[in-house]
Amino acid sequence: MSDNSKMCRKCKEVKSFPNFSKSGKKYPDGLAGWCKPCMKVYAADYYRRNSQKMRIKARKSQLRLYFNLSVEDYENMYRAQNGACAVCRGQSTDGRRLAVDHCHSTGKVRGLLCYRCNIGIGYLKDSPERLRDAAAYLEGQITVTR
Numbered sequence: 001m002s003d004n005s006k007m008c009r010k011c012k013e014v015k016s017f018p019n020f021s022k023s024g025k026k027y028p029d030g031l032a033g034w035c036k037p038c039m040k041v042y043a044a045d046y047y048r049r050n051s052q053k054m055r056i057k058a059r060k061s062q063l064r065l066y067f068n069l070s071v072e073d074y075e076n077m078y079r080a081q082n083g084a085c086a087v088c089r090g091q092s093t094d095g096r097r098l099a100v101d102h103c104h105s106t107g108k109v110r111g112l113l114c115y116r117c118n119i120g121i122g123y124l125k126d127s128p129e130r131l132r133d134a135a136a137y138l139e140g141q142i143t144v145t146r
Contacts, residue, residue, distance in 0.1 A: 006031065010038035067100050067109055074100070077112050086111035087121075 005016045006029060013035070020031035027033060034042070047054075063069040078098065084091055085098060092098055098112035104126055113121070124130040136142045 008035040008038055009033040010042075011035065063100070067102060067107075069100065069109065074112075077109075081112055085114035085117050087113055087117040090114055 005014050006020065007014050008020075010033075015035050017029075017031060019035045019037075021036060021039065022030055023032040024030065032039065060071055063071060063074055081098075083098075086101070092114050094115065096115050098114060099118040101110045101113045101118055101121065102108060103110060121131075124134065133142065
């Protein structure tokens with residue numbers, strides 16, 4: 001082994017330093033014990049085995065952090081709305097779960113919305129006045145002159 005190489009503890013091959021990630025102080029040379037290709041295989045396998053648990057944990061954390069809701073709170077709201085968007089009353093058909101809609105100034109949760117309704121309200125900046133103007137425009141009550 002030369003001064004700029006080390007043996008991977010996983011595959012037992014001697015490889016140059018650029019084939020190893022930095023590890024801080026865990027190893028004297030400051031490099032990880034496994035080479036990057038071995039770590040990549042391990043990480044992919046770990047994710048494949050644990051992805052469902054990781055998604056559930058992330059969802060639980062996001063609901064608590066952003067909206068102060070538990071998964072049970074979300075499920076209760078979902079059942080109360082019969083699984084439908086609070087605005088358009090449609091069921092989510094694109095595989096996405098309903099988004100938690102909230103007032104951006106107070107943080108208060110208002111209900112669950114489908115992706116399109118949630119984005120629409122967001123683009124209208126949570127403004128009832130803009131929403132009324134948009135409705136008037138769509139109904140032909142507001143015309144644009146050129």
